[in-house]
Amino acid sequence: MNKIITGKNVVKTYGEANVLNGVNAEIAKGEFVAVMGPSGSGKSTLLFALSGMDDVSDGSVMFCDTELSSLKEHELADVRRAKMGFIFQQPTMLKNLNILDNILLPAMNAGKKDTAKLLQKAKALMKKTGIDGLENRDITEVSGGQLQRAGICRALMNEPEILFADEPTGALNSKSAEEIMDLLANLNEEGTAILLVTHDAKVAARADRILFTKDGNFVFELSLQRSSGMDMEARVEKVLAQMAAVGI
Template identity: 65%
Template structure:
């Protein structure tokens, strides 16, 4: 299977002097095309920092990250921004939507930056994605007029607008109730089944159990992995138990 991202001996430090700390301490990890990966670990283990490093959102202090054959350290800021916008999608715990725009306009805004001449086609795609994610009737609503789960669906629509090769999610269900969180995971599972790679940072074993590979981190290093078969219809409880047992085994 072809690698879409390769991180080799990644080092990331924060702080100065006596406060200087390696948040990523020589991490090596690959993500393949179409893979569904979760990253778990205690607070401060480096989970989100790894996501930001692999997506080129944050520079690394050592090692390298290669995305789709390109070494990110060799790209300028504009090239990195264009790559993230065109080939990656991001879903965060709190969707970063603009208050002065309605839901539809928030979804289309990043794509309009690249191709204003195709505004009608972009809007058509946004409406198709909104219908697919169950928020078609909300396009004229302000972001203060919808629920957290609906906002997250809008964030997923925006992340999918440019048909990215990978979706990065940083605790995408962390601010949602269990029902909304499950619905968001259903959507991400569908997206992955269509061939888009997904990498999620999560503390939730229920979320991690929906993926196919779980990377466990502690103190800036990967300490273990767990591989699971593709999710079937009724095996979630057993998968959750496998995840929690692995967490107990490695002490996180």
């Protein structure tokens, strides 16, 4: 079983509108897949459907060999907390907690009790992502890039098998964006699968594969396997050409 996520004929309807029109998607364990497409083409909806954050109107989503719709609500919440991490354009941190406590929250919510071990893990993640020293800062006292790093630490606290990222660099300047992508690429090298939505060709060019969406379905798949030996510039060129062809 080497698939971590399998979406079969996934349909999502809001009222009269079919936002996802029977999407088939497979993400392999450890794979890095990017999703690109025009605004409103259903990218975020797809991420929510494939991560079980939102239910689907028809079709099925499997995490490894578990059909998400077969799970009770608390079982689904457990799978999401233990196996999946989420990163958004703006991390939604709690205002009344400092950076460290925000990072610790998912582990606390998962019922983990060994506080010393959790603290050690949170601090190690903060060091790894370059925000050690900011433990006691208020979330309003750090930069956008630092807050996003904290969001990544939070997403990694429970050692997820897959990270879902919805435009994680969308609010960052290009230097911060590149640093965040270096981090995500490292995590992927270490084995974490990534499904990432982006508008940025440089960000998407890091992926193994790019899925292009239009009107609620995939219209093209671009393979950028690392083994192909292309340098980053050539990869970005390929992505830009495909974006133009798809009309993004």
